[in-house]
Amino acid sequence: MNKKIAVLGTGANGSCIAADLTNAGLDVVLIDQWPAHVEAMQANGLQINLKQGGEIHAKVRAHHLCDLASMNEMFDVVFLVAKSYDTRWHAELIKPYLKEDGFLVGVQNGMTAEIIADVVAPSRTLGCVVELSSYCSTPGEIKRNTAAERTWFGLGSFHPSNVGKEAEIEPILKHAGKVDLVEDVLAAKFMKLVINSMTLGTMGLIGGDLAEEQPAGMNELMMRLGEETLAVGEALGHPIVPIIGLTQEEIEGSNRLLQTLIDTVNSHIGPGRGPNTTLQDHLKGRLSEVNVINGLVVEESAKRGMAAPANAAIVEVTQRIYAGELKPDPANLKLAIELAG
Amino acid sequence: MSKKIAVLGTGANGSCASADLIKNGFDVTMIDQWPAHIEMIRANGLHISLADEELHVPVRALHLCDLATLNEKFDNVFLVTKAYDARWPAELIKPFLKDDGLMVAMQNAMTAEIMADVVGPSRTIACVMEMSSEIFHPGIVRRNTSRTSTWFGVGSIDPSTNGREQEIQSLLSHIGQCDIVDNVLSGKWMKLIVNTIGLAPFAIVGTKTSEAPNLPGMRELIIKIGTEALEVGQKLGYSPEPIFGLKPEEIEGTNRLVETLFDRLVADVGVRSLRNCTLQDHMKGRKSEVDLINGRVVEEGARLGIATPANKVIVDLTRRIEAGALKPDPKNIELLVKMMPS
Numbered sequence: 001m002n003k004k005i006a007v008l009g010t011g012a013n014g015s016c017i018a019a020d021l022t023n024a025g026l027d028v029v030l031i032d033q034w035p036a037h038v039e040a041m042q043a044n045g046l047q048i049n050l051k052q053g054g055e056i057h058a059k060v061r062a063h064h065l066c067d068l069a070s071m072n073e074m075f076d077v078v079f080l081v082a083k084s085y086d087t088r089w090h091a092e093l094i095k096p097y098l099k100e101d102g103f104l105v106g107v108q109n110g111m112t113a114e115i116i117a118d119v120v121a122p123s124r125t126l127g128c129v130v131e132l133s134s135y136c137s138t139p140g141e142i143k144r145n146t147a148a149e150r151t152w153f154g155l156g157s158f159h160p161s162n163v164g165k166e167a168e169i170e171p172i173l174k175h176a177g178k179v180d181l182v183e184d185v186l187a188a189k190f191m192k193l194v195i196n197s198m199t200l201g202t203m204g205l206i207g208g209d210l211a212e213e214q215p216a217g218m219n220e221l222m223m224r225l226g227e228e229t230l231a232v233g234e235a236l237g238h239p240i241v242p243i244i245g246l247t248q249e250e251i252e253g254s255n256r257l258l259q260t261l262i263d264t265v266n267s268h269i270g271p272g273r274g275p276n277t278t279l280q281d282h283l284k285g286r287l288s289e290v291n292v293i294n295g296l297v298v299e300e301s302a303k304r305g306m307a308a309p310a311n312a313a314i315v316e317v318t319q320r321i322y323a324g325e326l327k328p329d330p331a332n333l334k335l336a337i338e339l340a341g
Numbered sequence: 342m343s344k345k346i347a348v349l350g351t352g353a354n355g356s357c358a359s360a361d362l363i364k365n366g367f368d369v370t371m372i373d374q375w376p377a378h379i380e381m382i383r384a385n386g387l388h389i390s391l392a393d394e395e396l397h398v399p400v401r402a403l404h405l406c407d408l409a410t411l412n413e414k415f416d417n418v419f420l421v422t423k424a425y426d427a428r429w430p431a432e433l434i435k436p437f438l439k440d441d442g443l444m445v446a447m448q449n450a451m452t453a454e455i456m457a458d459v460v461g462p463s464r465t466i467a468c469v470m471e472m473s474s475e476i477f478h479p480g481i482v483r484r485n486t487s488r489t490s491t492w493f494g495v496g497s498i499d500p501s502t503n504g505r506e507q508e509i510q511s512l513l514s515h516i517g518q519c520d521i522v523d524n525v526l527s528g529k530w531m532k533l534i535v536n537t538i539g540l541a542p543f544a545i546v547g548t549k550t551s552e553a554p555n556l557p558g559m560r561e562l563i564i565k566i567g568t569e570a571l572e573v574g575q576k577l578g579y580s581p582e583p584i585f586g587l588k589p590e591e592i593e594g595t596n597r598l599v600e601t602l603f604d605r606l607v608a609d610v611g612v613r614s615l616r617n618c619t620l621q622d623h624m625k626g627r628k629s630e631v632d633l634i635n636g637r638v639v640e641e642g643a644r645l646g647i648a649t650p651a652n653k654v655i656v657d658l659t660r661r662i663e664a665g666a667l668k669p670d671p672k673n674i675e676l677l678v679k680m681m682p683s
Contacts, residue, residue, distance in 0.1 A: 033374075033404070033405045033406040034404075034406045035376030035379075035380070035404050035406070038376070039376070064374070064375075064376055065374045065405065066374040066375045066376070069423070069425075069426075069627045069628045070625060070626045070627040070628070072626075072628075072663070072664070072665075083409070085436075086409075086433075088432045089429045089430070089432035089433040090429075092428045092429035092432055093429040096425070284410065285410045285412075286409045286410045287409045287410070287412075322412065323412065324412070
C-alpha cells in the first residue's frame with residue numbers, strides 16, 4: 001500500500017524534498033503557512049532551479065494550514081521541515097492527522113527531535129540530520145544549491161519503541177538525497193548543530209558566503225564557536241560521530257575536526273550559493289534560528305557552569321539585527337569579536 | 342499607552358470581537374490561518390452585518406507566517422479559534438505574549454487549562470462566551486447576537502491573576518455584556534452543557550436553533566443529553582453557575598436547569614441564527630468540535646463510571662456526517678430518536 005506522506009513546512013528545503021518525492025510518484029501533500037507560496041504552487045506547480053544547471057518541475061498538491069480541518073486524511077509519514085523555532089506548534093497542529101503507527105520526522109536544524117517526541121510520543125518520532133542548501137524568495141520558485149547526489153540525510157531512532165523503524169522511511173527520503181541510517185541520531189544532530197553554530201549566525205551577521213575567503217578574525221571566531229559547542233555537547237553526553245557523509249576515520253583523532261566539517265560543507269555546496277538560511281532570514285526581516293542554535297549552546301553551557309562567550313556574542317549581534325539596530329555587514333565581525341572577549 | 346491586542350483566530354466570532362474593539366479605537370491585530378479572509382480584509386476592510394447596523398472597519402491583519410517578521414509583543418491575546426485548535430495556536434503565539442500579558446481562552450469547551458499549560462497560569466484568563474455569528478465569504482460576517490444579548494463571563498483560574506479580570510472586562514464590555522465570574526471553570530462547563538445540546542444535535546437535523554426544538558422528540562432528547570453532561574460535570578466538581586447573564590435565583594433550586602439554560606440560549610440567539618457553528622462546519626466539510634463537547638462528556642463519563650449513551654449517539658452520528666456517510670437533514674430526527682436509549 002502506498003504510504004500517505006505530508007511535508008509540513010515547504011519553504012526552500014521542504015519544497016526541494018517534496019518535489020523529489022512527488023516526482024518519484026509517491027503520495028505527497030505539501031502544507032505550509034506562507035499563503036502566497038501555496039497559491040503559486042496550486043496554480044503553477046513547484047519550480048526547482050538547480051545551481052549546477054537545469055530545473056525540476058513538480059505538479060504538487062499544496063495546502064494551506066487551514067485546509068487540514070477539512071482534509072479528512074491521516075498520514076503515515078510527516079516530514080517536518082519548518083524553522084526549528086516553529087517545531088512545537090507545528091507538531092501540535094499535525095498531531096491529530098498522524099496515524100497511530102505513523103512517524104513525524106523533523107528534517108530540521110536544531111535539537112528538535114526531543115520536542116517532537118514530547119508532542120507526538122517517542123514511538124512516533126524519528127530523528128533526522130539534513131544537509132541541504134536552498135533558497136526561496138519568489139513564491140513557487142526555489143533555488144537548490146546542493147545537488148541530490150550531494151544532499152545528505154542521517155536518519156535514526158532514539159527510543160527503544162521504534163528501533164529499526166528508520167528503515168521504513170529510508171526508501172522515501174532517498175529520492176531527495178543520500179540517506180545514511182545513523183546509530184546515535186541525537187549525537188548526529190548535535191554534530192550538525194556544531195557546524196551550524198559556526199556557520200549560520202556568523203555568515204548571517206557579516207552578510208557573507210562561507211565558500212569565499214573570510215575576513216580577518218572570522219576563522220578564529222568560528223573555531224571558538226565550534227569548540228564551545230563541542231564542549232557542551234560532550235557535557236550533554238553526545239559523542240563525536242561522523243555526519244554529512246564523512247567516515248569515522250576522517251573525524252577520529254583529528255585535531256582539525258571543526259575545519260574538516262566546514263570544508264566538507266563547502267565542498268558539497270560550492271561557491272555562488274547565495275545567502276545562507278540565517279542571512280535569508282535577516283533579508284526578510286524574519287526571526288532566525290540563532291536562538292535555538294547558538295542560543296541553545298549558551299543556555300546549556302550556563303546550566304553546567306560552562307562559559308560560551310563566543311556563542312553569546314553571536315546571539316547578541318543577531319538579536320540587534322532582528323531588532324533593526326544593525327544590518328548584515330562585514331563590520332559586525334569586529335563587534336562580535338569584541339563581545340566574545 | 343495604548344495596549345497591544347491580538348485576536349488569534351478571526352473566523353466569525355473573532356471577527357465580530359475585533360470589529361467592535363477597532364470601532365472603539367483599540368490597537369488590534371487580527372491573525373488567522375484562512376489566507377483568503379486575511380487578504381480580503383486587508384484589501385477592503387472587515388464587514389459585520391448586525392440586525393441593526395452594518396459595521397465596516399479598516400483592520401491590521403496578519404497571516405500566521407507574518408508573526409516571524411512582526412518583532413512585537415502583545416499585552417492581550419484573545420484566542421477565538423475552534424476548540425480543537427487550542428494547543429497549537431497557544432504554542433504559536435506564546436513567544437509574542439508579553440511576560441505580564443494575559444491570554445484569554447474564548448473558545449467553546451474546556452480549553453482554558455490547555456492554554457494555562459502552554460503560556461502559564463499567570464498569563465491565562467478563562468472566558469465563557471455567548472455569541473452567535475456566521476461566515477461563508479471572506480471578509481463578510483453575519484452577527485446573530487446583538488451587543489445586548491452577547492455575554493462574556495471572565496475569570497481567573499489561578500490566584501496569580503486575581504484582580505486582573507478587569508483588564509479583560511474593560512475590553513470585552515465593548516462587544517457585549519461582560520461579567521466577572523468567581524468560578525469560571527464551572528461556568529465553562531455550564532456552557533459546555535449548553536453546547537452538548539445546541540450544537541451537534543441541531544446540526545444533525547440541519548435546522549435553525551429556534552426551530553430544532555419543535556421537531557418531534559427533540560425536546561426530550563436534548564434534556565437527556567444535557568442531563569448527562571450536567572451529571573458528569575457535578576462529578577467533576579463543577580457547580581451550577583449562572584451564565585448568559587442569568588441571576589443566581591434563576592438557576593438555584595431548579596430541577597429544570599438544563600431547560601432554563603437552553604431556553605435562554607434560544608431567546609438570545611433568536612430567530613436570526615441560521616446555522617450554528619457545527620452546521621457551518623458540516624457545510625464546509627470541516628471537522629467539528631463534537632469530540633471536545635459531547636465527546637468530552639462521553640470520555641469523562643467512562644472514566645467516572647457514568648453512563649452517557651445519549652451523548653455517544655450524538656458523537657457517532659456527527660462522525661458519520663463528517664465522514665460523508667450522512668447529510669444534515671430534519672429527517673435525521675427519526676434516526677436520532679430511534680438510536681437514543683430510552
